[in-house]
Amino acid sequence: MAKLERAEIATAASDPFIPSFQGVLQPTDEVLASRGGASALRIYDEIRRDPHAHAVLSKLKLEVVSREWAVFPASERRTDMKIAEAVEGMLKAINFDRLTRGLLGAVLKGFAVAEIVWINDGGMWKADAVKVKKQRRFRFTIDGELRMLTRSSTMDGEAVPDRKFIVHRHSIDDDDDDPYGVGIGSVLFWPAWFKRQVLAQWLRGTEKSATPTTVGKYSGEFDQKREGMLLEAMRRIANDTNIAIPNTVELSLLEAKNGGGGNLFEALSRYLDELMSEAVLGETLSTNSGERGARSLGEIHNEVRIAIAKAAADLVCETVRDTLVRWFVETNWPGAAIPEVWRDFSEAEDLDARVERDKSIYDMGYEPKDEDYFNETYGGAWVKRKTPEAAVAPPGKQPPKAENDTDFAEHSHPPDAASEIADQMAEFGDPVIAAMITEIRNQVNAATDFDDLSLRLARLSAEMDVGGFAELMEQGMTLARLEGHDSAGSNG
Numbered sequence: 001m002a003k004l005e006r007a008e009i010a011t012a013a014s015d016p017f018i019p020s021f022q023g024v025l026q027p028t029d030e031v032l033a034s035r036g037g038a039s040a041l042r043i044y045d046e047i048r049r050d051p052h053a054h055a056v057l058s059k060l061k062l063e064v065v066s067r068e069w070a071v072f073p074a075s076e077r078r079t080d081m082k083i084a085e086a087v088e089g090m091l092k093a094i095n096f097d098r099l100t101r102g103l104l105g106a107v108l109k110g111f112a113v114a115e116i117v118w119i120n121d122g123g124m125w126k127a128d129a130v131k132v133k134k135q136r137r138f139r140f141t142i143d144g145e146l147r148m149l150t151r152s153s154t155m156d157g158e159a160v161p162d163r164k165f166i167v168h169r170h171s172i173d174d175d176d177d178d179p180y181g182v183g184i185g186s187v188l189f190w191p192a193w194f195k196r197q198v199l200a201q202w203l204r205g206t207e208k209s210a211t212p213t214t215v216g217k218y219s220g221e222f223d224q225k226r227e228g229m230l231l232e233a234m235r236r237i238a239n240d241t242n243i244a245i246p247n248t249v250e251l252s253l254l255e256a257k258n259g260g261g262g263n264l265f266e267a268l269s270r271y272l273d274e275l276m277s278e279a280v281l282g283e284t285l286s287t288n289s290g291e292r293g294a295r296s297l298g299e300i301h302n303e304v305r306i307a308i309a310k311a312a313a314d315l316v317c318e319t320v321r322d323t324l325v326r327w328f329v330e331t332n333w334p335g336a337a338i339p340e341v342w343r344d345f346s347e348a349e350d351l352d353a354r355v356e357r358d359k360s361i362y363d364m365g366y367e368p369k370d371e372d373y374f375n376e377t378y379g380g381a382w383v384k385r386k387t388p389e390a391a392v393a394p395p396g397k398q399p400p401k402a403e404n405d406t407d408f409a410e411h412s413h414p415p416d417a418a419s420e421i422a423d424q425m426a427e428f429g430d431p432v433i434a435a436m437i438t439e440i441r442n443q444v445n446a447a448t449d450f451d452d453l454s455l456r457l458a459r460l461s462a463e464m465d466v467g468g469f470a471e472l473m474e475q476g477m478t479l480a481r482l483e484g485h486d487s488a489g490s491n492g
Contacts, residue, residue: 074336233249
């Protein structure tokens with residue numbers, strides 16, 4: 001059986017393609033390598049000064065830090081819960097969002113460095129502050145160790161203490177060979193550079209269009225003296241309103257025919273902006289407007305942007321967990337498990353869609369088993385609505401007997417006598433009431449306005465025959481009174 005080799009052999013020290021000087025590495029980023037190595041990181045600051053590049057880079061950072069973060073204990077043990085609570089308190093104290101934003105500077109330049117200021121608080125070592133530093137201050141050795149440039153060591157730098165500096169890396173090459181990382185600045189450099197050239201030409205063309213070139217012609221052979229005098233006269237045209245020239249001299253204005261090429265320069269500038277948006281965010285519609293911005297396509301672009309932001313957030317959380325959090329736990333609780341730190345990128349649920357789904361399930365014959373389902377799902381405090389009970393018991397059924405109602409129910413007449421009288425009243429009264437409603441509806445339809453309707457209803461109330469209805473009510477009341485007397489007599 002072949003023996004397993006434990007040590008790493010494909011190191012930077014043996015890589016012939018990585019330049020080094022006295023043990024200090026230089027970045028493999030081709031843009032930086034062609035412009036002076038690690039000392040050329042300042043050229044990426046020029047990219048950030050481009051308004052569009054600044055916008056897309058800031059959008060990525062803000063998408064990350066706008067998400068809520070949480071510390072998850074390694075287990076449900078009391079010690080691990082206590083450690084997670086202490087880690088969360090420390091991260092809140094040092095402003096974890098600001099630290100995250102600073103470490104995301106690695107996206108542009110390849111790496112970011114932050115210094116931890118440790119303090120002893122009641123016997124517990126914790127970070128009092130974590131300060132992000134300029135990348136230009138640091139170099140890496142062949143072994144990947146961090147070195148800090150100082151006034152006394154401006155070339156190789158000085159070694160730094162252990163557990164003092166956090167180094168977060170970002171590499172578009174997806175490898176671990178270059179400790180400097182490879183930032184997205186190497187991709188943005190050329191679009192940003194070309195855009196500056198386009199804007200310079202655009203301004204020059206606009207100036208030409210706004211201030212036409214003056215052309216002067218004189219007769220005869222070349223005469224340097226006369227040419228100088230003519231140029232001086234043409235220069236006075238820009239400032240003076242009056243000018244006198246001999247009739248042998250001809251002056252004219254040479255104007256740009258295409259108005260300075262504004263449409264061409266604008267289209268090219270927008271195209272370069274789109275390249276930068278795609279490089280950083282993976283999409284264009286959330287930053288660049290255009291006719292192609294359909295809603296469905298915009299939603300897809302937004303999902304891509306959020307996915308890239310989530311990946312960047314996860315990488316920063318892993319770096320903080322493996323450095324600051326690990327050092328904090330190992331110093332104060334040796335041997336304890338390390339808690340996790342993550343940002344929440346889950347999207348809020350569409351409650352309208354949830355309501356429609358719940359309604360459909362309820363119509364199918366199912367309902368939540370847990371009474372707290374609505375409170376947990378929709379928030380607030382929900383109670384089940386009570387169905388109003390009927391005031392009169394259905395015919396043929398007795399209402400429930402009250403606790404103190406014993407003898408009366410045994411000696412009273414059937415409880416449906418009143419219901420039978422009411423049913424007979426409804427049966428005989430419905431035709432009379434229907435006729436009255438029909439007459440009222442006819443007057444409403446015939447009215448021309450509100451005042452006319454008022455007069456018609458007043459006239460109808462005086463003319464409407466209610467004798468039949470009154471007679472029916474009188475018979476019903478008489479029958480009800482007799483039933484009442486009979487009931488009272490039987491109880492006596």
